[in-house]
Amino acid sequence: MRANKVQHLLQDNDIKFWGNDIWPGNSPDLNVAECIGSIIKDEVETKMLSETEYNRYHEDTLKMHVENVLTSMEEDTELLETLLCSYPSRLRAVKNTNGRHRILIVFIKQ
Template sequence: MADTCDTEEQRIIDRIKCIAFREARDAGATFINRHWVAKKGHHWTEEDFLHLAPSDEFFVWVVRRPNYQNDRIWAISVDDIEEDEHYREMIKNQACIGIFVIFTAKKLHWVIKDKGESWTGQYFRDIILAEHVFPFLKNEENVIDPDEVIFVHDKEPCMRAYQTHHLLQDNDVKFWGNDIWLGNSPDLNVAEHIGTIIKDEIEKKMLSEPGHSRYLEETLKMHISDVLKKMQTDTDLFETLLCSYPSRLRAVKNANGRHTDY
């Protein structure tokens, strides 16, 4: 197994990091962008991508909010970002619940954030990683191979921190760090697709609630738990999303690194 692990690490480093960085440097690039990552991703097979464990965190609101962060990322100019003051005023004080999700080809795992808890780097390391992600990834019931699984997260500050990288390394968890994976790429993060499905299902359930219960935090939390439990072992969905990485990377490559329809 040690030889396999060494080969896998060498393949990741050589194909994605060293080769891409060298070619980028020779071409005069000062950073690795979406187009470079997409070009180098064609070395991977669908089987390789089944070893990924994408993750994301997001808030679910009693009344569904648009994803202003993604709108900001893809907007051509500030004027393209929709501003609805009436809508924002209406939902200003509504309840919301934070969720962290991670999934593999075999299983979905989640953490519902405690009320009043902030998404700080310390919380991410002490609670999300140490108490949830590490045990989840090391359990062979949750992953195809604990020695091959790769943790993937977008480049939120809590993930970019060197303390986080050191913690992952100290616990022998493979991950795509700052020098490989890109932030602000919703179309390359399949965990965002999972998040959208979760929000859609919760929204349906909340809209079906009669009267005042539709706006209660307790009702929202109940439906969040129900939706997550129902999705927990939807392996067809998980494999479909993970196997979509090759086509996602091709789309980004063909778009020369620009926004795609994913």
């Protein structure tokens, strides 16, 4: 709502600025940090689920897995390169959906 008011204020004062049709939305498809954060979360969750039920709820176990995942990601330069290089295609996908999130539909053959 506030963004629309700002856009109208800019237009009313004849200020040339990106409009809503050009300005990208707050899309996780465009945010590399969100992608990396999601990858970290998924990997840590997988490791935590592999723990015995007793160890699964210990803070030290969580810290250990987070440190291990981050350490392995530091050495994985391909991940960041892939995410950065995929930006143009992700931007096109968001543009093609008029700023909406992409919805993946999976058909399962029965």
